[in-house]
Amino acid sequence: MDLAKPTPPPAPVRTAKPPAPRPGCHGTGCTTVPLVQWRRRLTAAELDTEQAAETGRRAERYLLRDVQKPPPVEGPMPDTSDYTHAVYACGGHAIAMDAAALVHAADCAGPNSATLPDCGCTPEPAVPTVLPVQELPAHWTAAPVGSS
Ligand SMILES: [Zn+2]
Ligand SMILES: [Zn+2]
Numbered sequence: 001m002d003l004a005k006p007t008p009p010p011a012p013v014r015t016a017k018p019p020a021p022r023p024g025c026h027g028t029g030c031t032t033v034p035l036v037q038w039r040r041r042l043t044a045a046e047l048d049t050e051q052a053a054e055t056g057r058r059a060e061r062y063l064l065r066d067v068q069k070p071p072p073v074e075g076p077m078p079d080t081s082d083y084t085h086a087v088y089a090c091g092g093h094a095i096a097m098d099a100a101a102l103v104h105a106a107d108c109a110g111p112n113s114a115t116l117p118d119c120g121c122t123p124e125p126a127v128p129t130v131l132p133v134q135e136l137p138a139h140w141t142a143a144p145v146g147s148s
Pocket of ligand 1: 025027030031032034045090091092093111
């Protein structure tokens with residue numbers, strides 16, 4: 001009879017998750033630390049990748065659903081208006097500050113434009129941040145609490 005102690009399982013190795021790689025300037029061949037960023041729409045290939053990921057997430061949710069209940073209702077598939085990618089640039093590859101506040105086209109030359117600080121594309125117009133005030137109908141207004 002072997003009385004040797006069974007070997008305990010090895011302790012789990014806990015390692016710190018490595019930090020995400022720091023983005024570099026998106027200028028071709030530029031390795032400078034970026035100073036600014038702006039957003040651009042996705043190319044068709046990038047959109048296909050995002051939609052494939054969303055399809056996978058929906059399929060996973062469907063598999064994890066409670067089969068005793070109706071299947072989950074998913075909204076419409078996100079399209080190009082739902083995604084943007086960040087573009088990073090160093091000072092030498094930066095576009096104008098006003099243009100950086102807008103969302104640029106998928107084919108924006110951005111940090112590789114020969115006419116910097118003009119990127120060469122027509123960014124989407126800015127969305128107004130102040131929405132018009134709408135009055136509630138009279139039957140939706142109520143007296144303040146405690147004013148009875
Ligand atoms: Zn650069
Ligand atoms: Zn642009």
